Amino acid sequence: MGDGMDRVLDIGIIGTGARGIGCFGTLIGRRTDARVAALADTNPVRLAVAAGRLSLEVARYTDAGEMLTRERLDAVIVTTPDRFHATDVIAALRAGVSHVLVDKPLATTAQDCLRVAQAARETGGHVAIGFNLRHLPLARKIKEIIQDGLIGDLMLIQNQEFYDGGRTYMARWNRRREWSGGLWIHKGSHDFDIFNWWNSRGTPMRVGAFAGVNALRPDEIPFAVTPDTPVGPYCGVCAYADICPDRVTDTGGGLFDDAAAQADGYRKDLCVFLSDKDTHDNGIALVEYDNNVRASHSECFICNFDDRRYTIVGDRGLLMASVASPDRIELRPRWGQDQIIAVPPAGEGMHGGADPLLLEDFLSSIRGGTPPASTLRDGARAVAVGEAAEISWREHRLVNVGELADLSDPALDV
Ligand SMILES: NC(=O)c1ccc[n+]([C@@H]2O[C@H](COP(=O)([O-])OP(=O)(O)OC[C@H]3O[C@@H](n4cnc5c(N)ncnc54)[C@H](O)[C@@H]3O)[C@@H](O)[C@H]2O)c1
Known part of the structure; x- marks a missing residue:
């Protein structure tokens, strides 16, 4: 973009909840090159609390469409529940907003991702996805190691995810598939995206998944x-x-x-035990790529700690890393000496310091006219793998990602 973007950027936020205010609103409030110019949320009480938390006399709308019509915004951040993402992003693009950051997932179905891409293509707008994991120095270093060929050609990518906060999914909208797409999309899209990013030469083709609710159910209440x-x-x-x-x-x-x-x-x-839910509290998903690479991702939402534990195997060695120990990667070459590779620390901030870097990337992409770290195609691929996992465990079959959407659609190239 470049032109005239040296001024302070006016940002609108749709969805003033935990991510909208606790993360993006707060982070923008600390910057001098951008400001929150308007807030939209269907709940007027939450809107008022949000503005108060940001200490802002800011335009407030209970109708996001009205905000998009009335305000001249340089960018919009969408942090509504997942089911509204596609609608909100398309509305922002059609209202003439040139840059939209939508928190993950891009949408709750692969087809809706294509609808967003079509709107971006028709309006010339740009869409970035809130894949903060890509901004973790640990994840970037892993990508560098793979790209530098230190473990050779990829064969296997494995992740075990433990998420303490996951039980709270069952206490809010995330627990319903119609709201979140299901947790393989809502949460797994982070992980499927990072697999796709590391295995950048491959395309995800087939998915098999198993999942269930073992702990957060009425017959498992842990007290009398x-x-x-x-x-x-x-x-x-x-x-x-x-x-x-x-x-x-x-x-x-x-x-x-x-x-x-x-x-x-x-x-x-x-x-968390009684509320109606149709998502899982634990599961395993397998992804097969077209370049002879296989990935597995397991997620458990009832543990008392947070971690992602990676083992990535290539034909010349493997690496092991853990998000809970983000300063080191263990490299075990097939031949030769094991090594510990040091990883530079991230700065302060939520998600291991990744959120400020995600925002920085988005704002730089606006100023520089450069693509953000994750694009529509990345968002769509992650959703498609997650959707395939949802279908797989519910229908007890392997799912071809191509059944869901044509991810080679050129609309995704915007
Ligand atoms: N990138 C990450 O690491 C990460 C982490 C957590 C959540 N998320 C994503 O961020 C998004 C928001 O999650 P959250 O935990 O902040 O949710 P939340 O429930 O805290 O906030 C959602 C807000 O949207 C508002 N809202 C609901 N329907 C709306 C509508 N139609 N129009 C406008 N506002 C509406 C609600 O009133 C609420 O204030 C989700 O898509 C979630 O998947 C991303």
Whole structure:
């Protein structure tokens, strides 16, 4: 872009929840080259709390369409629940916004990703995806090691993910497939994207997955429940809140307190055991690429720690790394000496310091007219693999990614 972009960039945020305000709004507030110019959220109480948290006298809209019509924005960040992503991004593009950052996943189906791509192509707009994992120095170093041929040609990529916060998925919208696409898309898209990025010479072709709810279910409540006093329906009123080890207490600094919940009924403390859900609390997915590479990803949402543990095998060696130990990569060549490769630290910030780097990348792409680190094609490929995993475990079959969308569609090249 370059032209006239030396001024302070006006950014609009659609969806003023945890990511919209806790992450992007707060990070933009610390910058001098961009400012939050407008906020949109369907919940007026949450909007007011959001503006207060950012200490901003800012234009507020309960209708994102109105914000897009009235404001002259240089960019929009979409942080609504996943089911609204495609609609919101397309609305922003059609309203003439030239740069949109949509948090992952790009959409909840591969077909919706193509609809976004078509809108981008028709409007000339640019879309970046919130794949913050790509900005972790550890992930970048792994890519460098692969590109430099230190482990030879890739054969296997393995990740075991443990996510302490995952149980809270079952207490909010994420637990419903119609809202999140299912957790293979909602959460797994991060991991399928990083696999696709590391294995940049390959295209994901076939997916097989298994998943289930083993722990966060009514017959697995880890304390005694008397028949006349049921648990739930949400932590705020639950008779067992004091003894429940999975109690959710975080109100997002007021964004999700009772007053906000009264306006739209949206709570983040639904009972993780009783609430209706059609997603999983654990699962394993396998991905086969067209370049003789295979990947596996397992995710577990009921552990007491966060980590992603990688083993990446090539025909000349393997590397092992853990996001919880982000300063080192263990390199084990097939022939020769093992090595520990040091990884530079990330800066401060959420997600191991990756979120400020993600925002920096987005703003630089606007100023420099350069592509962001992750593009529409990346977003669509990750969603397609996640969607294939969803279908695979529900229908008990291997799924060809090509069944879902034509990922060679040139619209994805914008
Ligand atoms: N990149 C990451 O690491 C990461 C981490 C967490 C969440 N996310 C993604 O960020 C997005 C937001 O997640 P979150 O945890 O902040 O959710 P959240 O529930 O905290 O916030 C969502 C907000 O959107 C608002 N909203 C709901 N429907 C809306 C609509 N139609 N129009 C406008 N606003 C609407 C809600 O009132 C709420 O304020 C999701 O897509 C999620 O997948 C990404």
